[in-house]
Amino acid sequence: MSALVIRNPEAPALEVRGLKKHYSAIEAVRGIDLKVERGEIFGFLGPNGAGKTTTIRTLVGLLQPTAGDIFLGGFSLKDDPVEAKSIVGFIPDRPFLYEKLTGREFLRFIAGLYRVYDDEPETLEERIEELLRFFQLEEWGDELVEAYSHGMKQRLVMSSALLHDPEIIIVDEPMVGLDPRGARLLKNLFKERVRGGGSIFMSTHTLAVAEELCDRIAIIQEGELIAEGTLQELRIRAGMGDDEAARLEAVFLKLTTDEEMIDVVDAIRG
Amino acid sequence: MKNPLLVEFLLLLKPKWYTLRNRVRFRGEGDLTRSIILFVIIVIFWATIYLIFSNFLYQFKIVEEFGEILPGKLMAMLFLFFLGILMWSSLLTSFGVFFMSSDLQLLTSSPVSDDALYLSRLFETVFNASWMVLLFALPVFIAYGVVFEGGVLYYLIVVVVNxxxxxxxxxxxxxxxxxxxxxxxxxxxxxxxxxxxILFFAGLVLAFRILRPERLLDPDAFISLVDFFNAMRAPLSPVLPSQWAAEAIAPYLVGSFVYDPFYLGMLVISSMAAVVAGAWVSARTYNNGFTKTQEVRRTRFSHAPFIDRLINVYSFFFPRQLKQIISKDVKSFLRDITQWSQIFLLMALVVIYVYNFRALPLAGTYMPTVYMTNLVSFLNLGLAGFVVAAVAARFVFPAVSLEGNAFWLIRSSPLGLKGFLWSKFWISFFPLLLLGEALIVITSLFLGTHPVIRWVGIVTIFFITLAITGLGIGVGAAYPRFNWENVAKIPTGFGGIVFMVLSITMVGVVVVIEWSPVYSILISVMRGWVITQEQWFSAGLSGLFMLLLCVFCFIVPMEIVLRRLEEREIW
Structure with a gap:
């Protein structure tokens, strides 16, 4: 994969100030502040309906926030959306694509949208081949997307998110639909990206993945951030600071579930 | 004891009932206003149909020799038309209902009997395919009932027959x-x-047009109308259910003899037999068919370098982002049979349009031919505008919705929504303009129109097309349906109605403001008079007004929908 160019290295990869999103009477996100540093994998966790997906959709410009500011690589999403969006690669949890394009055509289309390799058609083709090879889609590159399986579509979305070498990858449930081999591929890719100075903002329910990959983790519940920090900092926050072996799952349950529910979960586990 | 088949059948219909009920219970913002507007439109439509039909039927009633035959023949024609529409609509609906619905995986894996599943899906197909036909047939039957003083039994028979x-x-x-x-x-x-x-529907529309129903409007044509109905004997065959339906109602209504329930019985028994036969066929074919629709296989399509070159030529002057969207849209259109096959409908529309002009009896009118020719030619501008609007409703209005759930790719990309809407505009405008100009030029050649009118038409249709394209993209973006399953259904919602109403109003206003100055100049030119300053001024003023109106319709909708589209949830 090609080397990453960071345009505003002094600015954090992602910064959110006072983000709120209301749907009529429902307050999905109630004023959250976040900062993701360069070269960091940031995990964003929360129970169902906590506001994770709403936050992610707002971060990538799919939803307009009710209040607050979002900065991507130092560019304001509100005031400078074109620059802000051009340095982000978004991987949603559901890979909705243009079904009547082939894989290769789809990637060419994305290159056009992100205005990359404008005058270098040959480099673009090389880059497309590189990505298709990396995600094991080479053979399927000339097939219509409608014939792809869910996992293949997910891998095609990942290829498209990497095509323009984004500084930040925002990903919602990265492991959904991937087989163990694809999951390993993705984990390695994320690690490689952050080593090169890139940043990952990742929402997931797979706590083992978050534990393995994330440098820092934020937990959102009922639209508010209830904890943020490294795993050790979260342990302390959950009152489990002495137990270095405490897994993220236990910490997460402790922070997001009331005592009675934890007893029920423990009882079920026996 | 309850019949288990009936219990299962009713159970399978419950989710549909709950969905319908919840739609009323949990109304969204603006739903009530929309419902009221739709209701008003339907009432106006009903009233119009009722008035037209009752007028016809009163005319038929007073013709002594045919007073009892003609209403029956007309009803048989209507049922034949309904039969065609219902066949078409059932074909279109049943594939989705029986093979593509998202709940089928749940149902086929649950212990539900095949017969119950078939019956519940058939019920859904019948409902989806026929509610609109029945809704609009209602004022026709009421008109029959009122004109021929039907009584309660008539309405009861109408319900059972339908x-x-x-x-x-x-x-x-x-x-x-x-x-x-x-x-x-x-x-x-x-x-x-x-x-x-689609071919079936296009054929149906063409057949209906070639029957020349407008002859019914001309009382002087009654003699030839007898020939017309005689000629119609062949399609009104006694083996068609449409004929049974007409025979079950019309004789009761207009006949002075004792009512014979043979055809009513025939219809009721045949429909029941059809359900049983359908269940038999379904039991033997459905599971295999459903399995096949679940299979994913590599698709075959041809890579046509010619298409790529054509797209390159078409999008040569556009920036690369727009070029990519044009390329994507054209390829998706050509590879999706459900989209391009709608061109058949467009072709049927154009054939009917041109046929109408060939069939115009201008020479026989008592008005001066030159005046009539140019009047018709000028009004043709309005008709061509209407055709362009109808085509735009099919192909331009859905442009934004066609992005479907993949719209997230556009929204999260650096391409602004404004640029996106403009790309949609440019894809649609030129093909639509070609159609509009072709209609004007061909029909004016047919009619032998004066060059003044022809050129006014050519220039005006340019601006009308500009405005219609802007309205189509703008209103389509204001009322997007990203979760569509059938492309053809995108323009059938509230947004589609808003678009058609706005387009037709705009076209009407343009024709009205242009007519007087254009006609005045035309008369002067034809008679060799000098065109006065007042005439030029009035022509200039109306031209300016037309221009402003079209530019307004072209730009404003695209600008005001941006915010609405930004706020729109995609999934």
């Missing part, structure tokens, strides 16, 4: 769908079905 009648084409449509799904490869079956149904 309920039995709609079942037969639905069973046939479902049966044909099952055969197609079993015969063709899974993915092709849907495509074949779509083409068959």
């Amino acid at each position: 309920l039995s009648f709609v079942v037969i084409p639905a069973v046939l449509g479902v049966g044909l769908t099952m055969v197609l799904v079993n015969v063709f490869p899974a993915r092709r079956a849907k495509d074949v079905l779509m083409v068959v149904s």
